[in-house]
Amino acid sequence: MPLILASTSPRRRELLALLGIPFDVESPPFEERLEVDSPVIEQVQSFAQGKAQSVARQEPDAIVLGSDTVIELNHQVLGKPADLAEAREMLRSLAGLDHHVHTAVALVCSARAIDIVALSTAVVRMKPFDELMHERYLATRESLGKAGAYSIQGEGGDLVDSIDGDFPTVVGLPLRLVAQLLTQVGVRVPVDLDELYLAKPYANWARFSV
Secondary structure, three states, rough: OOOEOOOOOHHHHHHOOOOOOOOOOEEEOOOOOHHHHHHHHHHHHHHHHHHHHHHOOOOOOEEEEEEEEEEEEEEEEEEOOOOOOHHHHHHHHOOOOOOEEEEEEEEEEEEOOOEEEEEEEEEEEEEEOOOHHHHHEEEEEEOOOOOHHHHOOOHHHEEEEEEEHHHHHOOOOOOOHHHHHHHHHOOOOOOOOOHHOEEEEEEEEHHHHO
8 A cells, every 4th residue: 555745845755765665745735724813733733634635535545644834932823934024023033932843744545544643742942033143044045935934954953942852843744753653554664763763864853852
């Protein structure tokens, strides 16, 4: 039974490949619509399920993995900035504070009536505001297309002081949780998770792991 990653994210594709399981990638025909007043966790789980279900309808015999990540600051969701001006505002609002990164993972298989979703949360502490550092980062344009306007695995890691939780959760795919769910539905994970987490084979992973 094939495994399909319902995602256009190269980061999720790179992380899932670390588990050593063959998989295909399909772009999910699903539109995310953030609602400011809706509970954050409900939204991120709904988005992950929506992505997986949209591909599973087209590929009923496959096990489809969907995932979504949101950033929560003071009970408000920070999505992807529309432009550099909005990215600048987001980074300033995060500076010097802790925020939560919620990543939901969904597994769906129409043929086997599988439809499960789970959540992993990490706390990220940002460095104090530094205008020069922020402007240098914004000039890289890495902020665009990133929830919260930063990429912890990229140059945005320079803005992060520390994390409490699972590093891959912050990147966008919590590998321990994914492996647990895949095993639960009968997919063998050939990689030793403890060894993988000791090796930390992803950009900036070792930098933020305790």
